[in-house]
Amino acid sequence: xxxxxxxxxxxxxxxxxxxxxxxxxxxxxxxxxxxxxxxxxxxxxxxxxxxxxxxxxxxxxxxxxxxxxxxxxxxxxxxxxxxxxxxxxxxxxxxxxxxxxxxxxxxxxxxxxxxxxxxxxxxxxxxxxxxxxxxxxxxxxxxxxxxxxxxxxxxxxxxxxxxxxxxxxxxxxxxxxxxxxxxxxxxxxxxxxxxxxxxxxxxxxxxxxxxxxxxxxxxxxxxxxxxxxxxxxxxxxxxxxxxxxxxxxxxxxxxxxxxxxxxxxxxxxxxxxxxxxxxxxxxxxxxxxxxxxxxxxxxxxxxxxxxxxxxxxxxxxxxxxxxxxxxxxxxxxxxxxxxxxxxxxxxxxxxxxxxxxxxxxxxxxxxxxxxxxxxxxxxxxxxxxxxxxxxxxxxxxxxxxxxxxxxxxxxxxxxxxxxxxxxxxxxxxxxxxxxxxxxxxxxxxxxxxxxxxxxxxxxxxxxxxxxxxxxxxxxxxxxxxxxxxxxxxxxxxxxxxxxxxxxxxxxxxxxxxxxxxxxxxxxxxxxxxxxxxxxxxxxxxxxxxxxxxxxxxxxxxxxxxxxxxxxxxxxxxxxxxxxxxxxxxxxxxxxxxxxxxxxxxxxxxxxxxxxxxxxxxxxxxxxxxxxxxxxxxxxxxxxxxxxxxxxxxxxxxxxxxxxxxxxxxxxxxxxxxxxxxxxxxxxxxxxxxxxxxxxxxxxxxxxxxxxxxxxxxxxxxxxxxxxxxxxxxxxxxxxxxxxxxxxxxxxxxxxxxxxxxxxxxxxxxxxxxxxxxxxxxxxxxxxxxxxxxxxxxxxxxxxxxxxxxxxxxxxxxxxxxxxxxxxxxxxxxxxxxxxxxxxxxxxxxxxxxxxxxxxxxxxxxxxxxxxxxxxxxxxxxx
Numbered sequence: 027x028x029x030x031x032x033x034x035x036x037x038x039x040x041x042x043x044x045x046x047x048x049x050x051x052x053x054x055x056x057x058x059x060x061x062x063x064x065x066x067x068x069x070x071x072x073x074x075x076x077x078x079x080x081x082x083x084x085x086x087x088x089x090x091x092x093x094x095x096x097x098x099x100x101x102x103x104x105x106x107x108x109x110x111x112x113x114x115x116x117x118x119x120x121x122x123x124x125x126x127x128x129x130x131x132x133x134x135x136x137x138x139x140x141x142x143x144x145x146x147x148x149x150x151x152x153x154x155x156x157x158x159x160x161x162x163x164x165x166x167x168x169x170x171x172x173x174x175x176x177x178x179x180x181x182x183x184x185x186x187x188x189x190x191x192x193x194x195x196x197x198x199x200x201x202x203x204x205x206x207x208x209x210x211x212x213x214x215x216x217x218x219x220x221x222x223x224x225x226x227x228x229x230x231x232x233x234x235x236x237x238x239x240x241x242x243x244x245x246x247x248x249x250x251x252x253x254x255x256x257x258x259x260x261x262x263x264x265x266x267x268x269x270x271x272x273x274x275x276x277x278x279x280x281x282x283x284x285x286x287x288x289x290x291x292x293x294x295x296x297x298x299x300x301x302x303x304x305x306x307x308x309x310x311x312x313x314x315x316x317x318x319x320x321x322x323x324x325x326x327x328x329x330x331x332x333x334x335x336x337x338x339x340x341x342x343x344x345x346x347x348x349x350x351x352x353x354x355x356x357x358x359x360x361x362x363x364x365x366x367x368x369x370x371x372x373x374x375x376x377x378x379x380x381x382x383x384x385x386x387x388x389x390x391x392x393x394x395x396x397x398x399x400x401x402x403x404x405x406x407x408x409x410x411x412x413x414x415x416x417x418x419x420x421x422x423x424x425x426x427x428x429x430x431x432x433x434x435x436x437x438x439x440x441x442x443x444x445x446x447x448x449x450x451x452x453x454x455x456x457x458x459x460x461x462x463x464x465x466x467x468x469x470x471x472x473x474x475x476x477x478x479x480x481x482x483x484x485x486x487x488x489x490x491x492x493x494x495x496x497x498x499x500x501x502x503x504x505x506x507x508x509x510x511x512x513x514x515x516x517x518x519x520x521x522x523x524x525x526x527x528x529x530x531x532x533x534x535x536x537x538x539x540x541x542x543x544x545x546x547x548x549x550x551x552x553x554x555x556x557x558x559x560x561x562x563x564x565x566x567x568x569x570x571x572x573x574x575x576x577x578x579x580x581x582x583x584x585x586x587x588x589x590x591x592x593x594x595x596x597x598x599x600x601x602x603x604x605x606x607x608x609x610x611x612x613x614x615x616x617x618x619x620x621x622x623x624x625x626x627x628x629x630x631x632x633x634x635x636x637x638x639x640x641x642x643x644x645x646x647x648x649x650x651x652x653x654x655x656x657x658x659x660x661x662x663x664x665x666x667x668x669x670x671x672x673x674x675x676x677x678x679x680x681x682x683x684x685x686x687x688x689x690x691x692x693x694x695x696x697x698x699x700x701x702x703x704x705x706x707x708x709x710x711x712x713x714x715x716x717x718x719x720x721x722x723x724x725x726x727x728x729x730x731x732x733x734x735x736x737x738x739x740x741x742x743x744x745x746x747x748x749x750x751x752x753x754x755x756x757x758x759x760x761x762x763x764x765x766x767x768x769x770x771x772x773x774x775x776x777x778x779x780x781x782x783x784x785x786x787x788x789x790x791x792x793x794x795x796x797x798x799x800x801x802x803x804x805x806x807x808x809x810x811x812x813x814x815x816x817x818x819x820x821x822x823x824x825x826x827x828x829x830x831x832x833x834x835x836x837x838x839x840x841x842x843x844x845x846x847x848x849x850x851x852x853x854x855x856x857x858x859x860x861x862x863x864x865x866x867x868x869x870x871x872x873x874x875x876x877x878x879x880x881x882x883x884x885x886x887x888x889x890x891x892x893x894x895x896x897x898x899x900x901x902x903x904x
Contacts, residue, residue, distance in 0.1 A: 030074040031092040033099060034058040034067055046071050048263030050122025053363050060342055062335065062360045066103050067267030068096040070235065072123065075261035078239045093235070094228075097266070104268055106150075109227035113150050114143040116160070116269040118361075119234040121241055123262045126364040130250045131262055132171045132241035134234040135304060136164035136269060140225040156274040158204035159196075163273075163304060165211040165223065168230065172237045175218045183210050197302050231266070238264045252818070255825070270359045272352040273304050277325075279353045280305050283318050283332070285340045288348070288368040291375030291549075295319050295336065305350060305361070331358045339363055344385045345394070346376055370399035371547070378549040388556045389899055395553060397866040397893040401427050402530055403550060404581075404885050405495065409540040416535050419525070420514050422475070422500025423811060424532035425486035427885075430454060430473025430495040431526045431538045434519055436510045438467025445470035454525055456512055458505050459808065460485040461654070465596050468492065473527040475534065477503050479808055486861075492574075495529030499811035503534075554582060554888055557895035563872060564879030565890045566642075568859060570594065572633035578884035582891055585642040585728070587792060587881020588859035589634060591627070591709060592650050600626045601655070605666055608652045609680045613704060620708040627709060631716035635727035644730040644792060644859070644881075645713055646771060647706050651694045653684040690797075690806065695735020695771075696745050703748055710752040717764045718757070730767040732792055737776040739783040746787045771859070773797035778839040782846035785854055791847055792881070793840055795860030795868075799827050802836045828861070831868035837875075844875055857881055866893035873897035 037043050037055040044052050051069035058064045070093065077086040101107050106115035116138040121131035139147065139161045148157035169175040184196070187207055193199060199207070215223045224230055241247060242262045251258060272280035282305075283297025298315030300307055301324070322329040332351070335358070339347040348366035352359045368376060377391035386394075405428030432452035435441045438460075441453050455471035457464065459478040468474055468488055473495040476485045489496030504513040512519045514534075519525065526539040566587035567578035575586065595604045600623055607619035635643060657663050660674075667677045686692040699706040710731060717727035731753075733745045749768050757763055770777065770784055773794030777784060781791070800807050805814075807828050817823040823832075831837055840858075847854045857879040862868035864886030872880050873894060882890050 027088045028073075028086070029092070030071050030086065030089045031096045032069050032071070033096055034064065034069065037069075045124045045260065046073065046263075048072055048122035048265075049124055049126050049364055050120060050362050051263040051265050054265060054267070056342075057360055057363060060338065062338065063358055065268040065270050065359050065361070066100050067117070067265060068093075068100065069122075070264040070266070072261035072263050075239050075242060075263070076259070078236075079243075079261075083236070083240075090232070093231075093266075097231075100268060108138055108231075109143065110146065111142050112146040114138055114147050114227075116147070117231070118265075118267050118269050119231070119238055120265045120267070120362075121238045121262045122265055123242070123256075124260050125254075125256055126367075127247060127250050127256075128367070130241075130247040131244070132237050133306075134164075134167050134171055134237065135306070136160045137168070137230050137234055138227045138269075139164050140227065140230075142225070143227070151271060151274055153274045155201045155204065156271060156278075158201055158208060159199075159273050160269075160271065160304075162204055162207045162211060163306075165208060165215065167306075168234065169211065169215045169218075169223075171241075172233045173215060173219050175215055179214055179218070180211060183207065183214065196307075235264050235266075238262065258821075267361070270352045270354045270361075271304070272300075272354065273302055274355060276301050277353075277356050278302060279321075279325075280307065280351070281315070281318060281321075281353075282348070282350050283336075284346060284348050284366045285336045286346045286366070286372075286376060288346065288366045288372055291368065291372035291379065293379065299351075305352070325353065325356065328353055328356060328358050335360060341385070344380065344390075370402040373399050374403070374547070374549045374553055378552050389560070391553065392557055392560065392892065392895050393899055395892065397889045397896070400550065400554075400892055401886065401889045404544055404546065404888065405429070405530070406541045406544055407530070408526065408528060409542055412540050413528070413535075416539060418533050419536045420500050420502040420534040422497040422502075422532045422534070423479075423486070424528075424530055425479075425498035426474075426489035426494060426496035427530040428473070428495035429526070429528050429530075429539070429541055430471075431524060431541060432472045434512060434521050434523055434525060435467070435471070436505070436507050436512075436521065438464035440521075441467035441470050454527060456503075456505060457485070458507065460488070465593060466598075468494070473497075473529065475500060475503070475525070475527055477501060477505050479811055489529070495527050497527050497529060497532050497534055500532070500534060501812075550888070554891050557892045558582070560898050561891065561894035562898060563869065563877065563890075563894040564857075565887055565894060566644075566857065566859075566863075566879050566881035567884050567887055568863070568881055569634070569884060571630075572637045574884050575634050575637035578887050579637060579641075581884060581887040583641075583884065583887045584879070585644075586634065586638055587644050587857050587863065587879060588732075589643055589645045591630075591645060591648055592654075594627065594630045595623075595655060597626070602666070602669055604655050605657070606670060607705070608655055608684070609666070609670065609672075609677065611680075616702065617704050620704055624708050624712055627712035628716045628719070631713050631727075631729075632719055635716055635720050635729070636725055638728075640726045640728070642728040642730055642767075644732050644769070644790075644857075645709075646732045646734050647696075647709050648698055649695050649734040651684075651686055651689040651692055652698070653681070653686065653689065656681050656684065690800065696733050696741050697735065699733070699745055699748060700741065706745070706748055707752045710749050711756050714753050714756040714764055714766070715760070717766070718760045718762045721762060721764065728765070730769060730790060732769050732771050732790075734771040734794070735773060735797070736770050736784070737774040739780060739787070742770060742784050742787045767855075769855070772840075772843055773860075774801055775839055778843040780846075781843040782850050785847040785850040788847075788851075788854070790855035790857070791843060793843070793856075793858045793860065793877075795831060795836065795840075795858055795862040796828065798839060798860065799832060799836050802832070802839060803827060830865050831862040831871055833867075833871050837871055840871075841875055844877070848876075864890055866896070869893040870897040870900065874901065 034054045039056040047069045106113045108115045119134045148154045166180040170177040212223045272278045279301040281299030287296040297318035300315050346366040347363045349363040350361040373395050377394040380386045381391045408429045432454040435453045453471045454473045456475045476498045479498040486498050526535040566585040567583035568588040569575045570593040603622040610616040667674045720727050767789035769788050769790035771794045772791045856877045859881040863880040864882030
């Protein structure tokens, strides 16, 4: 018969047992085996839980007999009997999946009490009060968890009792008060369920095990797994453990402790305890716990034992442990342990310190820190305690991490105007959605909030690049940009109101929250230096300005994988020339406007190349549709008409003629170069001249010129010739040779499928995974936020494909490109420059696929460095 139940001492820790018994079960087994004082018990496997669900919520054959067989063995060990009137054995029933999910599933304590066993229990522990306190707790927990009588109903009765007896704490109630409570609780259960409280201990146990199985799929557990991307099919184990009692008087107690400080990572005792209490009292906060080191004053012997437990747990697990303990009549018991949850800064410090203490290897340390924890360290954060007390106003997508506080501003122009008047003014730019024209306003704002848009919408991409917090797709807010009002939950906010954004969680708060400055500590630098020695992927950045380039280089970027030239065109001193060029109705007029732009572009490139001295810079030629640069407001159109000596009607007609029904698939990218080659010729000339000018100053520029939105080899032939001819001509004029590469931004399925043809004319491929995902799925990345949450909820998709690369579909196109491209050119340079370049699972895919580098926004560079090292270590493990 299949084995579903194991005594704690029957197992040891292994990855297989972690999934079979759950984290709590396997740790109870492990602690038992190393001699820690663990109350005995048994674990029901996760397999039994999964069979419970597939078998219409019925136990698999053999489970019941195994449960009671193991229970008898625990009875023999404890010399007590479950349900015995004279000397009853009581149990706790707890959940435990392969990953700790604190508080997400259900627990029942003090199981086995009834109107008969209560008397024998009171005598066996020599505490009538402790016995009746345990009984009323059991009725509350069993009633809430198993019988679904709301916990609040029990609390109302308890509060009324304390009020009537004129006492403040539960511990002040006497035995008779507790007996009265028990009767009132039983009456409540009968009233709410229509049945009396079950007195049979065997029935209590079976129903409690069922409740724990059922708790695997309660809403909070499902949400926790979704948020933390945990397996849905893992199931939970059930741990049935002998009860020990911390509520027997002042020689008993309960507590929770960490072997190191989980807030800052320091090697110090961090925990709390309560005398005369059970575990839920510490967590519920009904009474204020005391710092764990104060235990030394009241129970010095127990405290000395506890210090040995700290040492033993850390040395055995070689990681920070979060453990629960109970003291029963001066005797210490350890109820559970797990790897302690810790802040990002603490995670890094602990990992580095454990290497210094020779407890773990550098490789293990690198796997202990999540890449997202590095991201969190780099951005401002809210004061955690203050934030806990603040009500959430609205929630959107956590598009760009960090925290920001500021006054609302509804247009980019107004943001720029206010900033110019007072540069220290803190602003939050609130838009229905942003466009490239909002770049100035986004630049001066502390944070960005949009009602629409996804994780790779314009707002999200630009905010991440700037290292600014952004909450996108916040559908709960309604914005009236004309009246400059934001409405949330019936409340209106205007430009004089402050809000606070948490870009790491997508949360929006009313008013001001305190900000905590991030610290890029020596420990972070140490950890990343270890990562750099292990990773094989290069890490570049997406940067469009010298400032971004410098920031990224400081964070460890090894070049620029994407420099978007269009962002430079929106600067105030050049937008007029750009618009003149677009509206020109002859090649000569266009070239005249482009001549004005050339020095600006050259200067931009000089600044970026200088910041990236001796490192490659991939410059993408003009990509967006031309109409994005044109004014939409009549006032700006009038100014443009005046500058060009045109009538307003002529400007309007030209603007309307450039409007496209589907611009994402329209006149953009290399198509602009095919129709208007002079645009790209100007850009190539600016790139080469910038490199030449710097060469004279002994600064080595390494330009890589990238052709966007290309789908056919004949486009590449034409564009390569254009770039090469312009570059050669420019070098000849200046009598200076510059080394440069010409490559393709692979962002269309056809380009990927014909990569062998395109490779003939390419020095490199860089996968633009934002557009490649769009064209692979047929999703608009700016509108997908309206339906992708439903796709994830209904398990059509596991993740947002714009946030984490779709490795099955979009990934297959990349794999085809790599295989076909390298068949023609074995040393073809391959990289990725979409937003996925900063996503850890996408980075792992890039490593396995054989890419040379990933490129991401500056503030994701440290994240990518760690994720790339982890990809190597995971592959070695496999």
